Amino acid sequence: MATLIIILVVVGVLIIALLAFVAVYNGLVRGRLRVKESWSGIDVQLKRRASLIPNLVETVKGYAAHERETFENVTAARARLQQAGTPGQAAEANNMLTQTLRSLFAVAEQYPDLKANQNFLELQRELSDTEEKIAYARQFYNTNVLSYNAKTETFPSVMLANTFGFQPAEFFEAEEEAREEVKVSFSTPPAANA
């Protein structure tokens, strides 16, 4: 009788341990999947942003052909964005693109005809929209990364994370400046510090 109870207790403990293992492991997998999914949200917008650049450069070239250096910088930043492999690289290239676009728009400022060009205005609108969407996608992505990384670093999931190679994910960092620029281009008041 006593042995039977012991066997039952051992089996019970094993079953509970197994269930806990499955729950924690699945939690990690789910977290990693969400990070991946939300990354594709950023990726879509980065691709869209990159695809708008050649058209924009061509349009501005039509009015300010001699600003070669500015165009080259923009094109180089775009190429880097397209080649970026990791979220960190993509963020860096994207911030660089933001910087170079800022000088491109500064150039455009000097050409009233260009500023009135419908095509240019449309591209500018599209770019602003994309920048805003990147900011939102970044917010969602970083939230998921935070939640996943916490799992890979806290007990008890950290044990499984180490054993099964769940690496912490990389955040997509935007420069504060870049974020600011998005706000300014929409003539909205700066966000309150939440």
Add this chain to the structure above:
Amino acid sequence: MAQIDSMHGDTGEPVLVYDRISANRRQTWIMMFLFVAVAGGFATLIGYVVGLPLAAAPFLFAGLAAYAIFSYYASSDVALAVSGAHKVTKEDAPELYRIVENLCIGSGLPMPKVYVIEDSAPNAFATGRDPQHASVTATRGLLDKLDKSETEGVIAHEMSHIGNYDIRVMTITVVLVGLIALLADLFMRWTWFGAGGRASNRDRGGAAFAILVLVAIALAILAPIAAQLIQLAISRQREYLADASGALLCRNPDALARALEKISADPDPLEVANKATAHLYFSNPLREHQSFLNNLFSTHPPVEERIRLLRAM
């Protein structure tokens, strides 16, 4: 879709939203069950008074259960239809559409359908049974009178209602509670105008009949109160929570507070709102004078309190 941006605990784990989702699912069931029980009892009583045999009761209950299930699927269409909302495309309302798109990206929710009500009173609501079958409605007044960040705050609040399944309970309430109110109304009329004449033709015990009429009157009075209390119970906490998670989503609690100020200060009444749909809206659309009773039954927490909480974030 499980990945919903919302309140986060210290670990960054979205604790609250999952609790809200299961609570809302549960509440929808409870609401449907209560509806069938209360309306069924009500209908049986009316049936008995007007001379239906008690054997009709199971059919009444079955019919009401069918109605409840039907509402589960159709109530969002009903809510949209009675509000006079029309669907818009990206070309019709690019600004609004983009805001909704952005907030979907920020919250990981699927894109809802977008509707506009042609009314100058600024307001908005979300409806549907889950995020995959959801819609967001804004009035023309909201688009005209609020600036972009304020509209974004309002829509973020509505997206939070979608994300934590508030819309499921809120929308089904429109149709179920709406019917109870309608039944109570009918019954009131019947007891005032028809009871004496018809019932006296039948051979019934005077005392027993009087008791029945009293119970019926009590029910007719209680039903709308109960219905109101349901609205109250389901929406106050929801609004505070949606304000908080909306502010978190749009990262701009101040814009949300300003939107509330503008909307509550707006003198235009929302013509299409009524008692059945009032609790759906971002801000109470019914311009009632302040009184103890109105405050007791109001579906929305006081605007001043919502603004104070948002400003404190």
